[in-house]
Every structure is written in structure tokens, then in C-alpha cells.
Ligand SMILES: Nc1nc(=O)n([C@H]2C[C@H](O)[C@@H](COP(=O)(O)O)O2)cc1CO
């Protein structure tokens with residue numbers, strides 16, 4: 001009896017797990033998003049989470065969602081996890097890659113995903129499905145042949161001691 005372990009992580013659990021772990025680096029008090037980009041042969045190429053660009057301090061720039069002045073909100077400054085993951089990659093082309101993300105990509109990230117040649121998006125949450133941003137994102141991905149589907153939860157809970 002020396003068979004293999006049976007309760008190892010599936011590929012999908014592994015990559016969505018890495019995406020969600022990356023999201024735990026986010027300083028956004030409301031929504032933490034994580035992303036993991038994977039090659040067609042299941043090698044991790046890049047990761048990212050939502051945050052401000054290098055040099056824009058998390059303590060100086062605002063994390064507010066609302067304000068009389070849009071310059072006092074996070075929206076004009078934060079870089080989305082998907083764009084960060086694309087920009088973090090310095091290994092050449094992402095053509096044909098898969099992108100795991102904890103929240104459905106917005107229209108701006110969809111443009112970057114399409115132009116980078118990423119072919120498949122696996123998302124967990126789609127809480128902004130009714131917004132113009134996500135509707136436009138899906139329209140563009142449909143037109144460009146980028147497939148997207150929801151991650152199938154297994155409800156496995158993992159504990160990591162840090
Ligand atoms: N796909 C996404 N990836 C992301 O990284 N984000 C980021 C931008 C903000 O920092 C945060 C959303 O904040 P809120 O509107 O839920 O308080 O998540 C948002 C979306 C939604 O399209």
C-alpha cells in the first residue's frame with residue numbers, strides 16, 4: 001500500500017487559491033481582488049492584486065469609495081489585480097494563457113486581457129455583473145473569442161499557519 005495521496009489540490013483549486021492568497025496583500029478596505037495567470041500547460045506565469053502604483057503610498061492616497069471630488073476616491077488611482085498581473089509578467093508573451101481572478105474583470109482590464117492574447121478567464125465572484133463596465137467587458141471578450149466561466153467551488157477549506 002504505497003499509493004499516491006488523494007486529497008491533493010486540483011489545478012483549479014491551486015490557481016484560484018493562489019489568486020485569493022495574492023488578494024490578501026491588498027490594502028483596499030472594501031474589496032480585495034487577486035489574480036493568477038497560468039500557461040496552457042499549467043505553469044504559473046504571474047500574479048497580482050489591486051493596489052496603487054509604485055510610489056503612490058497606501059497611506060497618502062485615498063481608499064475611500066465616495067467623495068465630493070473623485071480625486072479623493074480610490075477609483076482614479078487603484079490598479080486592478082488583473083492589470084497588475086499582466087504588467088508584472090516580464091517573461092515575454094502571455095498569448096494563450098489562462099487568467100484566474102476572484103472578481104470578474106472590468107472593461108479596462110478586459111482590453112488588456114484581450115490585447116495580451118489571454119484566451120480564458122476563470123472568475124469566482126461577479127458582484128458587479130449589472131454595471132456597464134462588466135457588460136462591456138463581456139461584450140468585448142465575446143467578440144474577441146476570450147472564453148470565461150465561473151470557478152466551480154469545491155468548498156474545501158485550507159489552513160495555512162504563517
Ligand atoms: N475586476 C476587478 N479587479 C479589481 O482589482 N478591482 C479593484 C478596484 C478596487 O480597488 C476594488 C473595488 O472596490 P469596490 O468598488 O468594490 O469598493 O477592486 C475591481 C474589479 C471590478 O471590476
Ligand SMILES: [Zn+2]
Pocket residue numbers: 080082083105106107108109110
Ligand atoms: Zn479592471
